[in-house]
Amino acid sequence: MSTPPVIVIGAGILGASITYHLAARGADVALVDAGLPGAGATRHSFGWIGRSPSDLSPAGELRALGRLHWERLAREVPGLDVHWSGALVWGDHFASVATRDGQAAMREPHLTAPPALSEFRPDDGWLNPTRATEALISAAQANGASVRFGTPVTRLVSSRGGVIDGIELGSEKLNASTVVVAAGIGSSALCATAGLELPMVSSPAIMVRLRAPSGIVRGIVANDLFEARQDVDGTVLMPLDYNKESSTEELMQAGEDARRLFGESFTGAQEAALLSAEIGWRPMTADGEPRVGYAGTPGVYVAVAHPGITLASVIGDAAAEEILTRTARDELARYRPSAEHLDNT
Ligand SMILES: Cc1cc2nc3c(=O)[nH]c(=O)nc-3n(C[C@H](O)[C@H](O)[C@H](O)COP(=O)(O)OP(=O)(O)OC[C@H]3O[C@@H](n4cnc5c(N)ncnc54)[C@H](O)[C@@H]3O)c2cc1C
Structure with missing residues (x-):
């Protein structure tokens, strides 16, 4: 057998x-x-x-x-794209960062209010x-x-x-x-x-997707107010805390608030449109x-x-x-x- x-x-x-x-x-x-x-x-x-x-x-x-293993997989798996864009982080949540620089405006030129001090993490990346x-x-x-x-x-x-x-x-x-x-x-x-x-x-979180012109966010941007990255087709992703939203209307309102914040935070982002706001459960x-x-x-x-x-x-x-x-x-x-x-x- x-x-x-x-x-x-x-x-x-x-x-x-x-x-x-x-x-x-x-x-x-x-x-x-x-x-x-x-x-x-x-x-x-x-x-x-x-x-x-x-x-x-x-x-x-x-x-x-x-x-390291994602680097390997990107080499050996056809169609697997990993974007080593780096991540620009600042704020209390990242207060333990060891090195800080004043290059946020250079790294993310569309930020409307680049922070004076931030950390760039060149080793970070993202995938779809x-x-x-x-x-x-x-x-x-x-x-x-x-x-x-x-x-x-x-x-x-x-x-x-x-x-x-x-x-x-x-x-x-x-x-x-x-x-x-x-x-x-x-x-x-x-x-x-x-x-x-x-x-x-397992803990819930909200994922907001926006349609926006390509090229607004270069890599991953994360601070105390928001996290954002942009996929190759222009879609912007913004994860949010789940605040006990209990209806589609409340979820979409959370998405609208994120869209507004995105529009205020990046030049060229005012015409971003809300695509979806959905709850995901992190297996923990x-x-x-x-x-x-x-x-x-x-x-x-x-x-x-x-x-x-x-x-x-x-x-x-x-x-x-x-x-x-x-x-x-x-x-x-x-x-x-x-x-x-x-x-x-
Ligand atoms: C908003 C949000 C943002 C996140 N951001 C990040 C991030 O930036 N970086 C990061 O590393 N992680 C992030 N995470 C966490 C990450 O998404 C999860 O850790 C990861 O996707 C878990 O993958 P998984 O394969 O274990 O589970 P899942 O993707 O949930 O897959 C489990 C699968 O099991 C199947 N299944 C369940 N029960 C059965 C059954 N009885 N029979 C058959 N099939 C079954 C389900 O259908 C499902 O397809 C995020 C999560 C959320 C919600």
């Missing part, structure tokens, strides 16, 4: 990256999602690949590796999260991965005592050599079907740190991480190696979901 595939549940940026890295290593892998690729948190993401304001939590050390997810999945398919979308997984199943060796899709069952749970905010519920606890406190564990690794029940490998765009590159690479070779990768050692892991942790 042939060995069943590794099944990855979740076609967000994390599941797509894990699937790509498994397939690139020659594994038999199947990717399953309840919806379309990138339709969960990934779709709402700002797409910033970067350090945290303080370089500490969450996942401080892992973020730098995330950047949905397009990146699709590119990773296409590359995985080119390496032999199979995909099933629009198919919710109802539970993890075990046909031999205590070992998870398959998934249930309604009335259908698929066998798996390993089940990877990369289901974002759906991960807790799936783990619970195997008796595993994965405490999560109880302490905000990633959880990646075998989960305590044999056969189940968990991958939940924030900030997931920044980290998906390194986690995909490390998770694939751990699953296929059964050796533990050092960079994930701090982030295990369970005390029981691979032998050398």
